[in-house]
Amino acid sequence: MAIVLDADVVIRGERGTFDLKSWVASRPNDRFEIAAITVAELWHGVERATGTHKVARQRYLDAVLESLPIIPYTEQTAYEHARIWAELEASGKIIGFYDLIVGATALERGSQVATFNKRHFGQIRGLSVIEPK
Numbered sequence: 805m806a807i808v809l810d811a812d813v814v815i816r817g818e819r820g821t822f823d824l825k826s827w828v829a830s831r832p833n834d835r836f837e838i839a840a841i842t843v844a845e846l847w848h849g850v851e852r853a854t855g856t857h858k859v860a861r862q863r864y865l866d867a868v869l870e871s872l873p874i875i876p877y878t879e880q881t882a883y884e885h886a887r888i889w890a891e892l893e894a895s896g897k898i899i900g901f902y903d904l905i906v907g908a909t910a911l912e913r914g915s916q917v918a919t920f921n922k923r924h925f926g927q928i929r930g931l932s933v934i935e936p937k
Contacts, residue, residue, distance in 0.1 A: 807834045808875065809911040809920035811845040811902070813936055814838075818864045822920075827936045836918075838872045839909040841902050875909050884908035888928055899924040909932050 817824030828836055846865050853861045877885075885908035892898055899907075903921070907928040910917045916932040917925050923934045 805833075806837055806913060806915040807831075807918050807934065808837050808839055808906060808913070808915050809825065809842065809872070810906055810917055810925070811842045812920045813869055813918050814842070814846055814865075815849070816920065817868070818861065820889050822936065824868075824936075836872055837875050837913075837915065838869070839906045840874055841905040843851055843869065843874055843911075845902055849860065875913065877909070878912075880916070881908050881912050884912045891929065892927060899925050904928075 807821055813822065813824060816822035818907075828834075846869075850858060850862045850865055854899055871928045885905055888908055889904050889913070892904075906917060907925055911928070918934050918935050919925050920935060920937050922933050925931060
């Protein structure tokens with residue numbers, strides 16, 4: 805099964821509070837991917853960093869992205885995104901705009917989302933959410 809990684813999973817891997825490499829290795833039958841919007845979120849972190857921290861963050865991100873397919877935001881993703889957004893809004897629930905796009909990307913592909921933010925992603929009907937351990 806394909807698993808779309810949320811930004812928080814990659815960020816915790818960089819910070820050393822989660823062993824991303826070991827977790828991925830422990831799931832040899834899964835395919836890991838990343839949504840294009842998540843790439844933007846992560847690069848934003850690189851752009852905001854300074855000095856040696858920026859260099860280290862960029863190296864880490866380059867290494868992670870080298871091994872993951874990046875899933876583009878397509879017209880079909882846009883339809884799924886709009887549907888989820890309208891559904892959540894109508895029910896009085898709203899989650900982050902980037903989370904909406906990550907969720908739409910995963911639903912469109914029939915993938916799961918790996919995140920430490922189950923509260924937000926769990927509100928998307930039909931989305932399979934896993935919290936890495």
